[in-house]
């Protein structure tokens with residue numbers, strides 16, 4: 205009965221456009237061909253089972269304290285940098301790029317090496333509940349195709365970008381403008397021809413400094429021609445503020461669109477945030493990276509007040525953890541650090557709540573990627589990207605007490621939980637697994 209519906213019965217937690225976190229108990233969610241076909245109270249289960257001819261074995265009754273959350277959305281991650289995640293954390297951005305990052309990425313010419321690293325990063329992120337990832341690969345088209353194959357086999361949802369860089373990088377890791385455009389177009393065409401709704405090529409000029417104006421303009425045209433999302437790094441360090449308006453440069457090249465993902469944006473002015481909102485582009489907030497590389501603190505409260513789209517990201521390996529729960533915790537610490545700084549100045553600051561952080565990691569991320577019609581929460585018609593969380597799993601990293609409420613347990617999971625608690629990870633209704 206491959207084509208019959210499956211049903212999840214129990215509690216689910218998600219965000220909506222109106223509310224950062226809603227808990228629904230005693231519910232049934234029906235899933236067919238990867239999509240949510242109904243969300244009802246459990247009292248309707250018998251009727252729904254007969255209406256949709258659901259076999260008894262296709263109903264999964266969640267156990268006590270288990271609950272469903274939407275899959276986590278990592279809006280910015282460098283797959284090749286996973287090689288050195290958790291090490292090489294002593295330098296700031298530009299030294300870090302030259303000393304560790306470019307030499308590592310250059311090694312992805314070697315497809316055997318690439319296969320090993322890419323299998324591991326996809327496996328690790330999926331285990332940790334990243335159902336959707338916005339990946340940077342390297343300059344190499346072959347290796348980027350390998351990453352794509354690994355993702356497809358594992359069943360992850362992803363944007364995958366062949367990186368573009370035609371200036372100001374070491375000669376061992378640079379391409380000409382012509383090569384960059386040719387290889388990107390080939391990558392785009394071969395990826396589109398797969399017709400896999402879960403994987404999308406993304407136009408990926410790495411940064412302003414590493415792209416010529418010609419490259420940026422041509423990539424802008426390519427992204428329009430194929431209707432593709434775009435990603436880059438923007439205003440990550442104080443030094444990036446220097447001389448000209450970075451956001452305006454991207455806009456001029458036609459690269460600020462409703463599905464443009466801008467990593468960092470730590471040093472964005474109010475005027476730039478206004479432009480971002482007008483264009484509908486979103487911010488990938490990378491708090492672990494911003495601390496590890498000592499770049500700065502993004503004021504998420506201000507971004508939200510401006511009405512801009514924002515999600516969370518690991519930025520592996522500027523950020524040392526590939527877990528989106530870590531990104532959520534780091535975002536909390538950054539927000540509290542800003543609160544401490546403001547309080548020292550006698551100002552009030554409303555730090556991010558756990559509910560807001562949860563929204564950023566799920567629905568917020570889907571908005572940034574322009575995917576909020578498809579994923580991000582539980583809604584009839586959306587794809588079923590979900591994690592079954594078990595707080596009582598053997599060897600759980602946290603404890604549950606008789607006095608705990610359900611909201612206590614959700615918070616403990618967000619701040620102390622890990623992949624051991626994520627007993628099943630679904631992408632478009634199918635259990636995803638790396639290896």
Ligand code: GUN
Nearest residue numbers: 282410411437493519522
């Ligand atoms: N800016 C340009 N490239 C990178 C990168 O790989 N990581 C980070 N964090 N910032 C960048």
Ligand code: FE
Nearest residue numbers: 282467519522
């Ligand atoms: Fe990055």
